[in-house]
Amino acid sequence: MGDTAGHLIQEDLDRQGRFIRENLRRIFGMIYRIVGNADDAQDLTQEVFIKALQREGQLRDIDKANRWLSRIATNAAIDFLRRHGRYSFAPVEDTPEPLTAPPTEDPEQRLLASERQAYLADGLRLLTERERLALLLRDVEGLPAEEVARRLGCSKATVRSHIANARVKFRRYVERRKA
Amino acid sequence: MKHPGEEILALYAAADLPLWRQWTTGWHVRRCERCRAEVTEFRRTRALLEETAGQIVPEWDWPRLAAEMQANIRVGLAAGQCVEPRLPERRSWPLVRVAAVAVPLVVLTLAGFWLQLHRLRTAAPSWEQDVLLEATGGGIELRQGDRVLILQHPEAERVTYSGSAQGSLRAHWVDAETGQVTIQNVYAP
Numbered sequence: 001m002g003d004t005a006g007h008l009i010q011e012d013l014d015r016q017g018r019f020i021r022e023n024l025r026r027i028f029g030m031i032y033r034i035v036g037n038a039d040d041a042q043d044l045t046q047e048v049f050i051k052a053l054q055r056e057g058q059l060r061d062i063d064k065a066n067r068w069l070s071r072i073a074t075n076a077a078i079d080f081l082r083r084h085g086r087y088s089f090a091p092v093e094d095t096p097e098p099l100t101a102p103p104t105e106d107p108e109q110r111l112l113a114s115e116r117q118a119y120l121a122d123g124l125r126l127l128t129e130r131e132r133l134a135l136l137l138r139d140v141e142g143l144p145a146e147e148v149a150r151r152l153g154c155s156k157a158t159v160r161s162h163i164a165n166a167r168v169k170f171r172r173y174v175e176r177r178k179a
Numbered sequence: 180m181k182h183p184g185e186e187i188l189a190l191y192a193a194a195d196l197p198l199w200r201q202w203t204t205g206w207h208v209r210r211c212e213r214c215r216a217e218v219t220e221f222r223r224t225r226a227l228l229e230e231t232a233g234q235i236v237p238e239w240d241w242p243r244l245a246a247e248m249q250a251n252i253r254v255g256l257a258a259g260q261c262v263e264p265r266l267p268e269r270r271s272w273p274l275v276r277v278a279a280v281a282v283p284l285v286v287l288t289l290a291g292f293w294l295q296l297h298r299l300r301t302a303a304p305s306w307e308q309d310v311l312l313e314a315t316g317g318g319i320e321l322r323q324g325d326r327v328l329i330l331q332h333p334e335a336e337r338v339t340y341s342g343s344a345q346g347s348l349r350a351h352w353v354d355a356e357t358g359q360v361t362i363q364n365v366y367a368p
Contacts, residue, residue, distance in 0.1 A: 050255040120231045140232040164186035171224040
């Protein structure tokens, strides 16, 4: 009896562990892109997973679970921005406690990635918060405009306007950088 | 030829325009090299954004970040299990709530009504049920309804009767031959 209970608990833990491993990077990235810094993204990601795993009944269907998790993540990130009214894009390595790199790290690759992050951060800073959120949810997360409108709590027409403005501004930025 | 605005082309590039507008813009773009080039440029920028944003978490930072987050999630879940959530209060139907108040009220009213009625009935005078005590020629009679108890005395004797306010009757006589005095006291219950 005790063995069976222990076995079931272990199975639950394994399932939870698998669920976290399979989705952690995607969810962290999604939140990080919205809130713009690693510390807040880390806290929010943890909250999102705890919330999700406390309602495991919702996670039985994998496709639905993924969509549900994404929705909680973006909502948590958007709520966070509304509460704190800030967006301070900081590359992951600029966190107060620097993350140590493994010995196999390629310095050239690291530099390249840092440049990309800085490049993206500069471009996103040119947008208003609404434009940035609309652009990220539509073009990076791949949500349809209707869903973006729902999550941002505005009309489809308004979201289209935000997306259009954001794309035009970002394109100009890319062109300027190329020049 | 009137060209669509930059914002329209930006939306057209990812099929974000309403259906009719998407179709008319597409019709123009297919025939206009300049607009086609614009659309291609928007699509390229979009792909670049998607690619760059996708690489936002560098590989070398990830293992430590992931391990830290996984550990914190486990701690959070364990802490959540320690604090058992309160069971949500069961919602009862409004009808049941009304009935819970109304039924005892009705029972109480009916009981009160019945008791009142019973009290009135028992208090009502009923001559048939009362005990009647009277002196007759034959003796003292105790009568209740149709039942009668008679305490007789010799008819030859002179009998003196006396009654009290407490509901008793007394018969008193002296035997002429023996001189014996007899006294009968009857109390009404």
